[in-house]
Amino acid sequence: MPKPVVGESARRRRRPTKSGVVLSEGLIVRTALRMLREHGPAGLTVRRLGLALGADPSTLYRYFRGVDDLTLAIGDLLIGRAMDGWRGGGDWRAGLRDLGLRIHAAYLEHPQAAVLTASRISGKAHEIAADEAILGLLRGAGFPDHEAVGVYHTFIDMTLAFAALDAASLALPAEAREADEEIWRATYARLPRATHPNIAAVAPLLVAHMNDSAYPAALEMLLDSAASRLTRPISRPAKPGQV
Amino acid sequence: MPKPVVGESARRRRRPTKSGVVLSEGLIVRTALRMLREHGPAGLTVRRLGLALGADPSTLYRYFRGVDDLTLAIGDLLIGRAMDGWRGGGDWRAGLRDLGLRIHAAYLEHPQAAVLTASRISGKAHEIAADEAILGLLRGAGFPDHEAVGVYHTFIDMTLAFAALDAASLALPAEAREADEEIWRATYARLPRATHPNIAAVAPLLVAHMNDSAYPAALEMLLDSAASRLTRPISRPAKPGQV
DNA sequence: CCGGAACGTCAATGGCGTTGGCATAAGGTG
DNA sequence: CACCTTATGCCAACGCCATTGACGTTCCGG
Structure with a gap:
């Protein structure tokens, strides 16, 4: 039996749970988002989500094929x-x-x-709208098509890559995140000048800045680079690697 | 009792396991890395790792405080x-x-x-060596300390961010990865010019390039930007966001 | 008002990370 | 060689987790 899961549109009978809540796909997704924000990364489990909704955990499988399915809905x-x-x-x-x-x-x-979702391509409406908007800005600015695609590609991948990286830090359990941040003070800031002269020389700067996101700086670099191509076109960088 | 876990250097008594294997931190980490490659991201569990090593799962806690600790070691x-x-x-x-x-x-x-590891800071030897090398290159080139740290930060985070993003695609189950790649052909390449003129105009270019990594291009941009600061210093980009 | 399907609940399965207690063998010491 | 200490590996158990199949209830179309 390959798991039915009737679509939200075809759903009709809204039978209340024992605690009186009337479930819906939207309510479940919104509740899941709230739990993630309020109770941290480990805060979302099917069991706890069911508890928060006042429903048996297994009920959620009437709405989503599994946790992955739920995650994609959240990503959308x-x-x-x-x-x-x-x-x-x-x-x-x-x-x-x-x-x-x-x-x-x-x-x-x-x-x-x-x-979970930053590296996926959904092909859904919102994602397409964003891509169309980016390409529209670039082509409207006068970038020839191949330049527009190049800048677009770097822009969207860089944005998602930093989003995923920075999000990963935030998504860590509190203790692991604090341990990571502490390493700058406890390890890097105490390396002897004899063996690690360069780290030792800039250690206070590292401690001060390494827990910020580098995305804004990287983004400005990308915009600078793109602008310089627009005014005086240069060739694309050498041989992009295959992935 | 806050979990001892004697360091690798202080370890002396190498008592073989039931199956005759002599454990070590290095052997465990290498085995874990091999399991990850061969059996996918979900293929690494403490129990399975113990099985692969011919040791009881709980034995691994004599070497690592927990899975998180092991993860950091793999990253290093x-x-x-x-x-x-x-x-x-x-x-x-x-x-x-x-x-x-x-x-x-x-x-x-x-x-x-x-x-698993790209977003983590281990503070271990290899990581420190890489950071020292990067900072050495920048300071040796004549970047003042605050510029060197700024470029270093953007460089290392961008590199790890792209590594994580590109790796995430490769780490997907084969079917999911193919589905993602297929979206460029099946969805983006077929959008009508009327509603999505920009995507429609460059669709062939998207199909041709979007499955490559944008990292080399982004890296060149970063090097260009850094070089221009070196010859004629400019101020750092406005207020980096907190993360 | 009746039959079938949609839905919520229950109980159970097989996994997971992790822990505390226990037996033992390795190493230092004489 | 004999003794003691203790690091180490093993065992059993705990409390989680996602997921499933059977079951009874409730709702809707006819």
């Missing part, structure tokens, strides 16, 4: 929130910067979901 | 392999490019492990 919500209220028009640079920071921020709002 | 092994055979000296640009591509490639050699 994330992309939508990133684009929510976005208005096109204006400078291509400002537009790209805004889009990048929006996507980055939206993912960091829900790190656990971000980690 | 990856960095060690990236740095293996690296020789300093020469142009700072060439040196940074080489280091970046080495780290990126080393992580992609073990995608499942990369996904």
